[in-house]
Amino acid sequence: xxxxxxxxRPASMTRYGGRRLVATACAAALLCAGSxxxxxxxxxxxxYRRDAARLIRAAQADDFAYRRLAEMTDSFGARLSGTDNLxxxxxxxxETMKADGLDNVRTExxxxxxxxxxxxxxxxxxxxxxxxALLGLGGSVTTPHGGIEAExxxxxxxxxxxxxxxxxxxxxxxxxxxxxSYSDTVTYRTNGARVAAQYGALASxxxxxxxxxxxxxxxxxxxxxxxxxxxxxxxxxxxDANRIARLAARGRxxxxxxxxxxxxxxxxxxxxxxxxxxxxxxxxxxxWWRLARRPATLEG
Numbered sequence: 001x002x003x004x005x006x007x008x009r010p011a012s013m014t015r016y017g018g019r020r021l022v023a024t025a026c027a028a029a030l031l032c033a034g035s036x037x038x039x040x041x042x043x044x045x046x047x048y049r050r051d052a053a054r055l056i057r058a059a060q061a062d063d064f065a066y067r068r069l070a071e072m073t074d075s076f077g078a079r080l081s082g083t084d085n086l087x088x089x090x091x092x093x094x095e096t097m098k099a100d101g102l103d104n105v106r107t108e109x110x111x112x113x114x115x116x117x118x119x120x121x122x123x124x125x126x127x128x129x130x131x132x133a134l135l136g137l138g139g140s141v142t143t144p145h146g147g148i149e150a151e152x153x154x155x156x157x158x159x160x161x162x163x164x165x166x167x168x169x170x171x172x173x174x175x176x177x178x179x180x181s182y183s184d185t186v187t188y189r190t191n192g193a194r195v196a197a198q199y200g201a202l203a204s205x206x207x208x209x210x211x212x213x214x215x216x217x218x219x220x221x222x223x224x225x226x227x228x229x230x231x232x233x234x235x236x237x238x239x240d241a242n243r244i245a246r247l248a249a250r251g252r253x254x255x256x257x258x259x260x261x262x263x264x265x266x267x268x269x270x271x272x273x274x275x276x277x278x279x280x281x282x283x284x285x286x287x288w289w290r291l292a293r294r295p296a297t298l299e300g
Contacts, residue, residue, distance in 0.1 A: 072089060075089075075092065080117075081112035081114060081115075090107060094107055118136075120135065120234070121134065121257075121258075122205075122236060122257070122259065123256065123257045123259070124254065124256050125255045126255035132236050132240045132256065133236060133239075133240055134205075134234050134235070134237075134240075134258070135217040135219040135234060135235050135236075136232070136233070136234045136235075137189060137206075137235060139222050140233045141224075141230045141232055143232045143258055148172065148202050148232065148258045149257045150170060150202050151170075151171050151253060151255050152171065152172045152174050152244055152248070152254045152255065152256050153167050153173050153201075154245045154248045156176060157175070161199065168196060168199035168200055169199060169200030172204075172205060173192070173199075173201040174207070175192045175205070175206045175207060177206075177207055179207075185209050186209050192204045192222075193231050193232075194222075194223060194224055194228060197229050201231060203258050204231055204232070204233045204234075205241075206233070206234075206236070209235070211238075215240065216237060217234075244256070
């Protein structure tokens with residue numbers, strides 16, 4: 001595999017390239033603290049403000065970081081844990097770090113879950129046939145071979161589902177929760193399947209966590225409870241979730257099909273798969289080394 005890079009390094013890379021790798025943590029902390037107001041900033045940040053500000057200015061001085069990121073995503077695409085794309089991206093990153101002059105570049109094996117996305121489909125069957133833009137959530141179990149066809153129960157949150165728990169058995173539960181903020185809304189994506197399974201639902205759908213996006217479903221991950229049945233979980237586009245909710249509000253019976261979410265874990269029943277993280281550090285005489293005092297670890 002060729003590791004040549006099409007993004008030539010600007011002159012500032014020689015001076016600032018290594019420190020950009022580790023500056024991210026402190027700089028991000030300072031940026032977040034600044035957005036929350038000076039009074040809420042934790043005191044431990046204060047000794048690092050001057051050096052971190054210099055690193056932030058250096059990182060924003062040109063578009064090198066963006067071009068390097070674009071090169072990686074254009075070359076390797078999606079990089080789910082345990083995949084060949086991730087393995088190739090890590091090898092490329094290690095070679096690129098060496099070319100950038102970083103010292104002690106190395107990869108280390110770690111264990112990660114390996115989940116394979118299969119073919120997916122969603123469809124409203126009643127009151128009229130319409131396709132649904134759908135993406136299975138990471139870690140979701142697969143549907144039965146023939147998929148799942150059931151009436152949809154649309155709820156506005158966990159409290160609404162609790163109040164209507166008697167209606168959930170044998171249905172597909174749709175959490176049609178309007179996006180307010182990521183932290184407030186993501187819980188329905190992460191925990192929706194677990195809560196719906198408590199009441200006997202066959203599958204869990206969640207309105208995409210984010211603003212409206214031209215029927216673009218936004219995936220994520222799902223968490224299961226080992227003591228409960230695992231049911232398939234997927235995200236659907238905001239527009240499709242709203243359509244189903246409007247039909248239900250008019251008293252219409254909505255029946256849907258979730259087709260063949262052929263997802264699987266690694267061949268040994270979900271066994272973790274070795275992955276090499278990429279690591280690099282650069283010795284002394286740089287501001288980031290004084291800040292971090294430890295090697296940088298970057299994940300693909």
